[in-house]
Amino acid sequence: MMAFDELAAGCSAPRLLHDLRRLRVAVFHPQDRDSEELLLQLRRIGCQVQAFWPPSMTLPDSVDLVFLAVHPNVELPDWAKQREPGGPVIIAVVMYENPTIIEAVLTLGVESVITSPVKAFGLLATIVVARQIKHQRTLLLKQNQKLENKLSGMRQVLEAKMILMDAKRISEEEAYKLMREQAMVRRVTVEQIARTIVDVHKILPLNSG
Structure with missing residues (x-):
């Protein structure tokens, strides 16, 4: 796997990658191999990471990005179901692709999804794209409110x-x-x-x- 510093050096948008190092991330996932891999890669990127399970009813202060495991028998917290426009980017982590899980993901309106088993490859791109989608959503909401x-x-x-x-x-x-x-x-x-x-x-x- 290419080191983060090598990727940042060759990237055409170093400012965006530099911002990733300052991201405050909350990972809501059971303690297993997926969570270990996810935490490892996030720390390699340079993010400030906190891990929780089960999902807490309130978010930690000043969270920029959330990885949320969507399980069929675990109730989703209110902050995820009733999202605020200025809230953090949410990336769902799913183990199953059944109708119940897919419906939950659609209801949450997350910015992206990763599947189990969690892999290092593609994680950085997923974060960048999810943040861009969130940014575009925020701009559209502001434009809509202005209109x-x-x-x-x-x-x-x-x-x-x-x-x-x-x-x-x-x-x-x-x-x-x-x-x-x-x-x-x-x-x-x-x-x-x-x-x-x-x-x-x-x-x-x-x-x-």
Whole structure:
């Protein structure tokens, strides 16, 4: 097996490999040959590794990467079943490929899977790819949230314009101009002004006339 230093020296992305050395890893796996091999290779890479079994109900602080053995008779912890967007990368370790195990892996939405018997070859690539998938997922979630916020703001601006048009008997253009002027005076966004108008209108409707 090529030594980690040799791999890092010949890699086109040494920064990524350097980051691997600083990874804080939690391994939730029974004590057997698979766990021994996994821990050995992770330490050879340079990761800071902690081993546990059975899976604890809470994660250790500041964990970047988790290897989680998925067994049919072992309940998965809540942190794995109800994953937070900012949580660690999870790689499932499976011994069987039956429908129950596959369903559990799909439910967890893990970033990658390794199978028993655990082998040194491919482990580094699996970690790198899993981290990249997690990174892409995080970016997509942020972009999706940004789009949702933008759409929500647009809906509130439209609703605020309708409220002003009805209350002040003005055109849509005039209503938007009024909101924009108020936003400039208060040094806030038009969306914030619109949100205020909508919220106030819910409490005290602005009647026309």
